[in-house]
Amino acid sequence: MEVDDKADWVNPSANARMRDQARDLIESLSNTVALRGLVCIAGGLLVLLLPDATTTLVTGIVIALFAVSGLLDLFYALTGRRWFGRRINRFLAALRGIAALAFAALLVLFAYAGVGELSLAFTISIIGVYVGIRGIVTIIAALIRRKDRDPVPSLAGGAIAVVVGVLAYTVPASLVQTVIIGGATAALLVGLLLISWSLRHASRHSDVAPSSLSIPEVLWDWIEGSDVGRKDRAEQAGGLYFERPERLTKLGTWWVMLALSVAIATFAVLADSTAVIIGAMLVAPLMVPILGLAGALVNGWGRRALESGLLVGAGAVVAVVLAYGIAAWAPVAVSFSTNAQIVSRVSPNTVDMLIALAAGAAGAFATVNSRVASGIAGVAIAVALVPPLAVVGVSLNGGRFDDAAGASLLFLTNFVAIVLAAAGVFVLTGFARPHALRNRPRQILQTVAPFVILAGIILIPLMLTSEGLLLTETRERDVQKTTEEWLGEDSGFEVTDVAVSGSQVQVTITGSGDAPAAEDLLDALQPGFADPVGLQLTVVPVEVTVVPAPGS
Numbered sequence: 001m002e003v004d005d006k007a008d009w010v011n012p013s014a015n016a017r018m019r020d021q022a023r024d025l026i027e028s029l030s031n032t033v034a035l036r037g038l039v040c041i042a043g044g045l046l047v048l049l050l051p052d053a054t055t056t057l058v059t060g061i062v063i064a065l066f067a068v069s070g071l072l073d074l075f076y077a078l079t080g081r082r083w084f085g086r087r088i089n090r091f092l093a094a095l096r097g098i099a100a101l102a103f104a105a106l107l108v109l110f111a112y113a114g115v116g117e118l119s120l121a122f123t124i125s126i127i128g129v130y131v132g133i134r135g136i137v138t139i140i141a142a143l144i145r146r147k148d149r150d151p152v153p154s155l156a157g158g159a160i161a162v163v164v165g166v167l168a169y170t171v172p173a174s175l176v177q178t179v180i181i182g183g184a185t186a187a188l189l190v191g192l193l194l195i196s197w198s199l200r201h202a203s204r205h206s207d208v209a210p211s212s213l214s215i216p217e218v219l220w221d222w223i224e225g226s227d228v229g230r231k232d233r234a235e236q237a238g239g240l241y242f243e244r245p246e247r248l249t250k251l252g253t254w255w256v257m258l259a260l261s262v263a264i265a266t267f268a269v270l271a272d273s274t275a276v277i278i279g280a281m282l283v284a285p286l287m288v289p290i291l292g293l294a295g296a297l298v299n300g301w302g303r304r305a306l307e308s309g310l311l312v313g314a315g316a317v318v319a320v321v322l323a324y325g326i327a328a329w330a331p332v333a334v335s336f337s338t339n340a341q342i343v344s345r346v347s348p349n350t351v352d353m354l355i356a357l358a359a360g361a362a363g364a365f366a367t368v369n370s371r372v373a374s375g376i377a378g379v380a381i382a383v384a385l386v387p388p389l390a391v392v393g394v395s396l397n398g399g400r401f402d403d404a405a406g407a408s409l410l411f412l413t414n415f416v417a418i419v420l421a422a423a424g425v426f427v428l429t430g431f432a433r434p435h436a437l438r439n440r441p442r443q444i445l446q447t448v449a450p451f452v453i454l455a456g457i458i459l460i461p462l463m464l465t466s467e468g469l470l471l472t473e474t475r476e477r478d479v480q481k482t483t484e485e486w487l488g489e490d491s492g493f494e495v496t497d498v499a500v501s502g503s504q505v506q507v508t509i510t511g512s513g514d515a516p517a518a519e520d521l522l523d524a525l526q527p528g529f530a531d532p533v534g535l536q537l538t539v540v541p542v543e544v545t546v547v548p549a550p551g552s
Helices: 001-009 013-030 033-050 052-078 088-113 119-146 151-172 172-204 216-227 231-240 247-271 273-284 287-299 302-329 350-368 370-382 386-397 400-426 436-441 442-485 518-529
Strands: 493-501 504-511 536-539
Touching: 001 504, 013 088, 033 172, 052 088, 088 119, 088 504, 119 172, 119 287, 151 172, 151 442, 172 216, 172 350, 172 442, 216 436, 231 370, 247 386, 247 518, 273 386, 287 302, 287 350, 287 400, 287 436, 287 442, 302 386, 350 442, 386 400, 436 442, 442 493, 442 504, 442 518, 493 536, 518 536
Parallel strands: 504 536
Antiparallel strands: 493 504
């Protein structure tokens, strides 16, 4: 047997096949589309791995874009000639151009004239003001020209721009992280898609010249080439929608599983059991109608979208009511401040939305690809749908309305993020009908736009929470460094705990000997805070007793 294996390894025909495959792979990846894909992947990796260089690069790009956009708007306002973008009122274009040049000048002033410190967060704040102004201008222009064209797309686009502008201005630090992670991830995904298109293009021996295609054209060709067909689409839709035959039986089973999953999740919250929570996630059926809603939106199935949305809403209400009732009768005293299942779900941040986006994409991909369908259980665990609703019911029963609002926000975050991510995956994997995307793009965009706007509105409290966490972590890190400097290198103490809560700083040091004066530490900490702060210093003495061995 070993001799045969060696003979196969040195077989000239096998080596020739390997060389041919390697040559075909190189040829497939040598066209312009694949090269652009490699550039996208390299750019995404550089952004993630080199954050400092990303800050400088983004700042320069932003300044250049502001300047070019402003000059183009002013040129259009003066001459009436438009090279890029839609035609709008020339007076509004002039105002927009002046605003863009003013923002570019302000950024240059901060970046190169030494007027102040230019950070990426500050840059994002300026972008937020500019994007918000552009959104307002778009809305005004749509209202002025509503008799000439349908104003709904422009109004939706303007509303999205206003929401993005508000986010960028109010929570720039959190938005910076979200934009960097999201942009880099999108670049990686687009790069992989372009490379995959190149490989498929080579295998099909298509006559389309890659050099003549733009990235949007490549994406559209990918969408058309990925069409699963009417038969497979109908088969996949059968698992997402409760339709004939046996419609009532399917709905009955769904409601039974929902009730059981809510009961399990509520008991898990009351018992503070992570293992039981995972069991509730596995049997929760809410993911199905949410994915069905996403599939209906991108296919233009109005009735199915309405039915899926109503089912999700009714299921959420029933889950909260059932959890409230179980909590009212359960002989368990709940500690809302120490119960990990409650505490972890009442203060969602942007990380929760990113998790839901990734889980929604994975769930949609598992729905249309039978080879990875087994991974849907992992998706159910990754994004919690029923447990937040259980926390809402338990919190309402305990009179903790703030906790109930936080858990409701987490559920809404998961719901919106899953819909948006799944809609994108359904388009790219061919579940969405190319015919509907081609012939009814405005209708589909109008149905998806409210979810984009809602996601932007949800991001405001999420990013405020993230902003607070970032600020607290930064302050605690600065307090730790200042305390270590206050102790000195030869001190017998070490910092074991640091906490910043409002106007109070708590520091715990452990060691032996005499600690420096606490007043000196407070004086050193004060410059790092805008308002006066108090200090609570806890010194834990360490007493070491050495008893030598007898006879030593």
